[in-house]
Amino acid sequence: MIPPLLTQQLKQRATELMPDMIQWRRHLHQHPEISYKEFETTKWLTTRLEEMGFEVHHPTETGCVAVIRGKAPQSRVVALRADIDALAMEETGVAKADFRSKNPGAAHCCGHDAHTANLLGCARMLSDLRDQLEGTVVLVFQPGEEKLPGGGRLISESGILHTLGVQAIYGLHTSPAHAPGQIGVIKGPMMARPDEFALDLIGKGGHAAAPHLAIDPIVMAAQFVSAVQTVRSRSINPLEPVVVTVGKINGGTAHNVIPEKVSMLGTIRSFSRETSNFIAQRIEAIAAGIAQGAGGSYSFKYDEGYPAVINTDWATDVIVDVAETLHGPDTALWMPEPVMGGEDFAFYLEHFPGAFFLLGTGSAKADSLWSWHHPRYNIDEDAFVTGASMMAGIALHAGATGGNHG
Numbered sequence: 001m002i003p004p005l006l007t008q009q010l011k012q013r014a015t016e017l018m019p020d021m022i023q024w025r026r027h028l029h030q031h032p033e034i035s036y037k038e039f040e041t042t043k044w045l046t047t048r049l050e051e052m053g054f055e056v057h058h059p060t061e062t063g064c065v066a067v068i069r070g071k072a073p074q075s076r077v078v079a080l081r082a083d084i085d086a087l088a089m090e091e092t093g094v095a096k097a098d099f100r101s102k103n104p105g106a107a108h109c110c111g112h113d114a115h116t117a118n119l120l121g122c123a124r125m126l127s128d129l130r131d132q133l134e135g136t137v138v139l140v141f142q143p144g145e146e147k148l149p150g151g152g153r154l155i156s157e158s159g160i161l162h163t164l165g166v167q168a169i170y171g172l173h174t175s176p177a178h179a180p181g182q183i184g185v186i187k188g189p190m191m192a193r194p195d196e197f198a199l200d201l202i203g204k205g206g207h208a209a210a211p212h213l214a215i216d217p218i219v220m221a222a223q224f225v226s227a228v229q230t231v232r233s234r235s236i237n238p239l240e241p242v243v244v245t246v247g248k249i250n251g252g253t254a255h256n257v258i259p260e261k262v263s264m265l266g267t268i269r270s271f272s273r274e275t276s277n278f279i280a281q282r283i284e285a286i287a288a289g290i291a292q293g294a295g296g297s298y299s300f301k302y303d304e305g306y307p308a309v310i311n312t313d314w315a316t317d318v319i320v321d322v323a324e325t326l327h328g329p330d331t332a333l334w335m336p337e338p339v340m341g342g343e344d345f346a347f348y349l350e351h352f353p354g355a356f357f358l359l360g361t362g363s364a365k366a367d368s369l370w371s372w373h374h375p376r377y378n379i380d381e382d383a384f385v386t387g388a389s390m391m392a393g394i395a396l397h398a399g400a401t402g403g404n405h406g
Helices: 004-016 018-030 039-051 094-099 112-128 151-158 217-234 273-294 313-327 383-396
Strands: 055-057 064-069 077-083 136-142 168-175 183-185 188-191 193-202 243-251 261-270 297-303 309-311 332-334 354-360
Touching: 004 018, 004 112, 004 313, 004 383, 018 039, 018 094, 018 112, 018 383, 039 055, 039 064, 039 112, 039 136, 064 112, 077 112, 077 383, 112 136, 112 168, 112 383, 136 151, 168 313, 168 383, 183 313, 193 217, 193 273, 217 243, 217 261, 217 273, 261 273, 273 297, 309 313, 309 354, 313 332, 313 354, 313 383, 354 383
Parallel strands: 077 136, 077 168, 168 354, 183 332
Antiparallel strands: 055 064, 064 136, 183 354, 188 309, 193 261, 193 297, 243 261
16 A cells, blocks of 8 residues: 555656656657667766666666665665667657657657656656655666567666565556556566567579479468468467467569569567467478478578566556555556567566556547557657656555555
C-alpha cells in the first residue's frame, strides 16, 4: 500500500511537473540518437539527475543508472527502467511539427522520449519526497532497446544492479491502444521473444525465355513463403501464441532475367525458447526440401533475439494496487492477451522479479493512435500525470520488493 498522505502528494506533484515533463520530452524528441549512440542524451540526463541530487553511474558507454537512498537504504531496493534510444527512421505528422527531430535518420517513433521524460519526472518526485522514502530506488536510463544485443542485457551483465542490491524491477511502454489515464496489465507472458532468420535460396541464373535452362529461385521463394506457414498451422499447438513472418524478399534485377539468388528476412515470435528453436529447425527443413527439389541450394541463419517478457504475478498486483490507489478502480485494464512485439526489459526479468505495463497515450486530439514504429507515432502528453505518479508510487509501495502486497 501507499500511505494516504503520499497518495495525494504524488498526484499533486505529477500535475505540477507536467510542464517540465512535456518540455523534457520535446527536447529529447528534437534530439534523438539511435541505439548505442546516445552520447548527448546521456550527458543531458546526467546533468538533470545530478541537479536533483542523484548518485549517477555509467556502467555502459551510453545510458546511466541513478540512485537515491532514503531511510534504511538496504531494507528494500526497487529499480525503475526507461529506454532512451531512438529508431533509425524519418518521422512525419502535423502534431509534431513544432518539435520534430532535428537529427536526420533518427526519430523517437516508439515512445522512448516519453519513457525517459516520465522517469525523469518520477526522479524529481522521489527527490522531493526523499525524507519519506524507505530503502533505495535505482533508476535505469537504458541505451539500445531497439537493437541487439539489447541495452537491457548489457546493463544486466554489467552487474551494477546486483551490486546495488536490486530486489525487483518495473518498467512501462507507451500504448496507443489505451487512452491517457489508463494502463494495460497482464500476469505472466506479456511480450514475445523476437527471433530472426535470414534465408538465401540459390538457383542458376538464366534468360526468362528459357526457364528450363535455369533453376529459378523466385519460384522456390514463392513455394517457401506459402509452405513456411504450415509450421504454425500444423506443427505447433494451436493454443500456443506463435507468429512466423517473412518481412523482406529481395531477388531479381529485370523482367527478362531469372536471378541466381533470392534473399529473405523473417521473424519468429513465441513465448518459449524451445518453441522458437523448433520453429527455426522446421523452417530450415522446409527451405532445404524446396531447394533440393528444385535442384538448387540454400543458406540459413537463425539469430535469437530478446527473451519473452514474463511478468511476476505479485509485482503485477503491485502495479494494479498503485493504479487503483492513485487514480481509481478503472485505471488498470487487464489485457485480454499478450503482445507479440518484443522488449529487452525481458533481460532484467531473467535476473529479478518484476513487471512491465502499458501506459495509455492514444487519443485523436494528439494524433497519437498510430502504431509503434509508424512515422506518425506520437503520444498524448496528458499521460505523464498517470505515468510519473505510477512509477513513483511503485517505488514507494510497501510490497514493491515482494514483501507485504496489501
